[in-house]
Amino acid sequence: MSELGACLREARERQGISLAQASVDTRIIQQSLTALEDGAFQCLPSDVVVRGFIRNYAHYLGLEADELIELYRRERGATNPISIVPVTRPPFRRAYVFPSFFGIFFVTVALIGVSYIALNAVGRLGDRVNPTPAAAAAATIPPPSPLPTTAPSPAATDVPSGSSLSLIVPSPTVLSELIPLTPTAAIAGGAAATPGPTATASAPIVLELALPNTRGNESSWVRVQTDSRIAFEGILRAGETVTFSAQRRVLVRAGNPPDVLVTVNGLQQGPLGPNPGQPVNWSWPPN
Numbered sequence: 001m002s003e004l005g006a007c008l009r010e011a012r013e014r015q016g017i018s019l020a021q022a023s024v025d026t027r028i029i030q031q032s033l034t035a036l037e038d039g040a041f042q043c044l045p046s047d048v049v050v051r052g053f054i055r056n057y058a059h060y061l062g063l064e065a066d067e068l069i070e071l072y073r074r075e076r077g078a079t080n081p082i083s084i085v086p087v088t089r090p091p092f093r094r095a096y097v098f099p100s101f102f103g104i105f106f107v108t109v110a111l112i113g114v115s116y117i118a119l120n121a122v123g124r125l126g127d128r129v130n131p132t133p134a135a136a137a138a139a140t141i142p143p144p145s146p147l148p149t150t151a152p153s154p155a156a157t158d159v160p161s162g163s164s165l166s167l168i169v170p171s172p173t174v175l176s177e178l179i180p181l182t183p184t185a186a187i188a189g190g191a192a193a194t195p196g197p198t199a200t201a202s203a204p205i206v207l208e209l210a211l212p213n214t215r216g217n218e219s220s221w222v223r224v225q226t227d228s229r230i231a232f233e234g235i236l237r238a239g240e241t242v243t244f245s246a247q248r249r250v251l252v253r254a255g256n257p258p259d260v261l262v263t264v265n266g267l268q269q270g271p272l273g274p275n276p277g278q279p280v281n282w283s284w285p286p287n
Contacts, residue, residue, distance in 0.1 A: 002039020004054075004071045009037040011061040026060050028053055041076055205246045205284060208263040213239040220256035236260065252282040 012022060023030040032053055035043040044050045051069055058065040207226075211218050218238040224231045226246035236242065244250065254260045257273025257280045264284055273280035 002037075002075055004068060004075055005037040005039040007063070007068065007071075008057060008061065011063055012037075015061065017061075022057075022060065026056050028056065033057065039075065041072075047076070205248075205250055206265050207244045207246070207250050207252075207284065208241060209236065209244075209252070210241040210261045210263070211236050211238050211259050212261065218256075218259040220254050220260050222255075222260060223253045225251040250284045253279060254282070255279050257282075 012019075019030050019033055022028075023033055026033075032044060035041070036050075036053060036057065041050055044053070050072065054068050054072055055065040058068045207224070209222060209224070211220065216238055220236050221234070222236050222242075223233040224242075224244050226244050227248050231244050232242060252260075252262070252272065254272045256276055257278065258271045258276050260272045262269040262272060262282070272282045
């Protein structure tokens with residue numbers, strides 16, 4: 001019988017503790033405690049686990065753990081502890097070579113030179129990509145076109161033969177090319193009046209939908225799509241106004257077109273359609 005197991009069993013029975021109670025208190029399964037007390041060390045997992053069980057069980061029973069572990073080592077037939085003998089040759093240590101002052105100096109100068117060349121090249125590339133405002137203005141301003149050399153009309157060149165002053169009056173075609181007529185000048189000269197302002201299709205497009213409160217019961221279902229995205233879908237009622245913004249295109253579908261008034265970029269476009277209760281599709285820019 002194992003001397004270690006007998007010592008553990010005797011201490012447990014002397015204190016009146018059962019194996020089940022010891023297993024609960026030490027959190028070691030009852031089969032492992034039975035194997036320790038029987039000396040069946042081959043039934044336990046490993047040598048390290050057995051030593052841990054012995055130490056915990058010894059502390060629980062109030063025994064000296066180191067003495068019980070030494071007794072386990074003798075019963076298990078373990079060899080003497082391995083002694084660590086220092087090597088006779090010291091380990092190899094890497095030697096650090098500090099660079100000389102001249103080496104650091106030349107490396108620093110080389111890095112500064114490379115950085116200067118790189119920054120200079122980047123600056124020249126930036127000047128090519130983004131020219132100065134003066135250069136950009138000079139590049140975008142076209143050269144002045146030469147004045148048209150249109151012969152004067154015969155009526156303007158007819159001068160009495162006895163006069164010493166020759167007056168040359170350009171023809172109306174030449175005057176229209178030299179001096180662009182404003183709408184006021186065109187109207188004063190008898191030309192047709194220019195049409196009123198119209199909303200442009202350039203971005204951004206600011207769209208405003210309004211339902212005037214004239215009868216008090218106006219309403220219309222409206223769906224607004226801005227740049228291929230549904231921005232609004234619901235019921236507009238009398239007195240309500242909604243505003244939308246787009247970059248490329250606006251599509252509007254309304255169920256009661258005459259009651260929905262459209263304004264694009266601050267300019268009124270009128271109702272979406274003429275027929276009440278007949279849905280319409282309206283787009284800007286117009287198709």
